[in-house]
Amino acid sequence: MRRGWTLPILAALGFIFLYAPIVSLIVFSFNESRLVTVWAGFSTRWYVALFTDRQILGAAWVSLKIAFASATLATVLGTLAALVLARFGRFRGRLLLTGMATAPLVMPEVITGLSLLLLFISMELTFGWPAGRGLLTVIIAHTTFCLAFVAVIAGSRLRDMDESLEEAAQDLGAGPVRVFFDITLPVIAPALVAGWLLAFTLSLDDLVIASFVSGPGASTLPMVIFSKVRLGVSPDVNALATIIIVIVALSIATAGVILTRRARRGTRGG
Amino acid sequence: MTDTRLAADTRPWRDAQARPFISIRGLSKRFGDFTAVDTVDLDIYRGELFCLLGASGCGKSTLLRMLAGFEKPSEGTVTIDGQDMSSVPPHRRPTNMMFQSYALFPHMTVERNVAYGLLREGMRKADAMERVAEMLKLVKLGHLARRKPDQLSGGQRQRVALARALIKQPKLLLLDEPLGALDKKLREETQFELIRIQETLGVTFIVVTHDQDEAMTLSTRIGVMSEGEIVQIGEPREIYETPATRHVADFIGSVNLIEGRVDVAAGDQMRIDTREAGPVLVSPRAGLSRGQTVWIALRPERIALSRSKPEGTANLHRVTVEDMGYMGYLSSYRIRLPSGRLLRASQSNRLRDEDPISWDEEVWASWQPMACRVLTE
Amino acid sequence: MSARPDPGADAAGLGARAVRRGRTARLLAALGLSGRTLVIAVPMLWLLVFFLVPFFVLGRISLAEVMIARPPYSPLWDRAADGTLNIIASLDNYRFLLADALYRNAYLSSIGIAFTSTVFALLIGYPIAYYVARSPEPRRTILLLLVILPFWTSFLLRVYAWIGFLQREGLINSTLMMLGVIDTPLVLMQTTLAVQIGIVYTYLPFMILPLYANLVKLDDQLLEASADLGAGPVTTFLTVTLPLSVPGIIAGCMLVFIPAIGEYVIPALLGGPDTLMIGRVLWDEFFSSRDWPVAASVAIVMLFLVVAPIMWLQSWLDRRGLNQ
16 A cells, blocks of 8 residues: 555654653753753662652552452452453343442442441441552552453453353363363463553552552552652652663563564464 | 174164264254254264264254353253263263364363363373373374474464364264365365274264365265255265255255156156256156155266267257356266256266367257256255 | 372372361361352452442541541540430531532532533544544554543643633633734633543543444445445434443443532633532542531432432443333
8 A cells, every 4th residue: 555654643642742751751860960851961869769769669569468368359350251241141230230340440449448448438337348548448448440451351351252261161171160270260360460560550659549448558659650740850769760661661561572472473383 | 793783883874773973852952043953853873973964054063062061052951971971061062162263272282171171070190191192193193292282384383183083082072163264185085083083082073064065075974954944864865866955955965956747657767847857757656646746956077068969868958058168087067958957967978089069069968867866846 | 299100199189288278278267268258358348448448438427527636527426324326417507518519519419520521522532433443454453552642641730731821821822822813812711611521532532442443343334335325424323322332431421421420620720710520629628628528428428429320330231121
């Protein structure tokens, strides 16, 4: 197809729009000056400042704990939801479960956050649990909204999967539980890894829901960054952003290499 | 052993006293308003290689899946070796299945795939692996035991699937289009391989296929299915030579159907009056009354074409060749009768340098009375 | 259990296993449960308690009155002296929302901002998605990963990056002034424009990915057939590519439009005091005014605002499904 230069130029402009802010974030993280616009020479002082900031380090640790717990829980529950919807045929409440397992995808965070907080408070008043708000309530909240993402990813993999694999295992003498652990789980495992990673990132990234349901002593990293950033630009946030971008870029590059290698092996095999 | 005894052993369906191994009674399956399988009765004997033949959507796969236990019958019963299967889930049935897609577990090696069924029985791993090695030798795959399914060719995958389904020595093996994914040449070789393995192990096979050549080559008996019902059961030769209905005649091989009325039965021949081919002499068939509407089924290869007028033939017509297709081992023709009716005919090319009958020639077409099969429905 | 090479012992082992399985099944049956029900129940209960019930709590509290108390709303019921239960509910908060222009304007301006942002995200995202989808293989994967990369980095930090660009002494102003295009810095920060830029920027991957997924399936031969029949590139695009990508466009627009309505972070960081967005109003109502009942009713109204386009999308998809 001849398409001239219009499309590549438009696409290039689009990519510039996507990456210019990120590049400037990285560049100014190495700036000597506190101002983000004036280049005053190369320096790593903001990285030093970042790694001696106890508040940020503490919040990062809290965030990692929450993200790990909620991604794991969300993967288990999301996989179960996807399995039930994809394989269990008709049952009472199927439509309800479909709705509840997909609605969190588009639910504005302020609504999720507020409604969960009100729930936690009502539960505490009624049953005395959960006592106060903190790590546990954030984990529950994050699990609930990440679950939907895992369910979508796992569900699409389950629907793509050849169901006769499961039937074959049954035919060879495996009961339903055995079939799930021997066949279904290994086959959909890549999707579950992707789902876990997505859930982990979403949890790590969330500010709004955490702000509602978190309590004293459980400030997450985005909450701390937000309170800093509201006061204006600060270069140590640039340094933090650079570190995150580098980690993400490295992981994605690794994933990319693995994917292309697998694709190449696939064409050779077939 | 006497001759009659032998015949009864190899063809138990001819023996009224024989006890069927699998017996299906009044089996139906409905999906909503759609009836996929409609009150099927079927007896299959030990050691048979039975083919369910039909076009796609005729219900043959659904019937097979009910035998395996993947579909619950709406009505009817399945009995295997005297045991009622109604409440037995798939993983406890004495059957195994070879899937159309093969359904090889992609994350396991060939060896692990084949061993899977034995390990589920609780067999010790070392014993299982010994049996797997034997089985892989039988299907000639011993050298590929450590490969993953995606590193195998189509034919190799097919044999892994077969080995995996056979390893538990099931009472009954169900095969869903076992050769469907192979190309033509490989399919022909594999057909005989399948028969060899079936005879070696003595397992009863039920094969589902839409390919009539495959069914004819493989099976001891064929059940032809259409719209959820079994329309005819018989040995391959019976099905081809004495089809029960026009549908079966048309589905198995190619056929010319000529409508007519029964005129008179004269001696060992019967005359059918047709509008399109005039009076046609056929071998008599019992139970026909004068004036009854019937159809004459005439296979193309039973029509002889010649340039010179043949002597002493009952059904003889002067015809024009409308079309000819040269297919190597035979040539197929479309010939026009004086009435305007087109018939299909074929001649095998036995000689290399003969001058074949070709387009627009006027030739003689003839067939024997015994070549015609008279159908009433 | 020891090794059992002979088939008779095999069968005995099988029997033992069946018995053991039977015991577990009996235990479950005694509790009135089957394994199947149990598997359904786990995700179902979690979502009921932590997703559905909260909306009822939200709805209930939106009918209460604000009070100086802990928690800061009036009791939902009280017990009269004779022991009867009185449910206390009032629609005052909703009347208040309707009467006060602030809320009405906030809803309208949220929809407006979300809409224009969606349009711009589509205009910027479509060429990228199309270009990536048409690229040959090794480049396609790399470009796709480049689109996804910002999506995996922190949302908050990507919004933050724009502060450095848009503020008074920011990169855009200093570059333009250095080039002599302008003399006095433009006011870019704390404007509605800044909020729109922020939404377009952060939600762009949500627009590109469904579009890409749709466009990558477009058969090259369709474009060739169109060219063969005499259509130029522009006509081919307008008559073949664009109509076929409508499902991708709808999906992408929904994924941007719906969450943008309730956006809080972007207006809070980039918007000015006059940038009204309902997510921010709700936040302030809750955290600053501590008026939980009003915040709850704002959320309930917003919920309907979000559900409406989803319902529309669903019925649109159904209709398409029927027409096919």
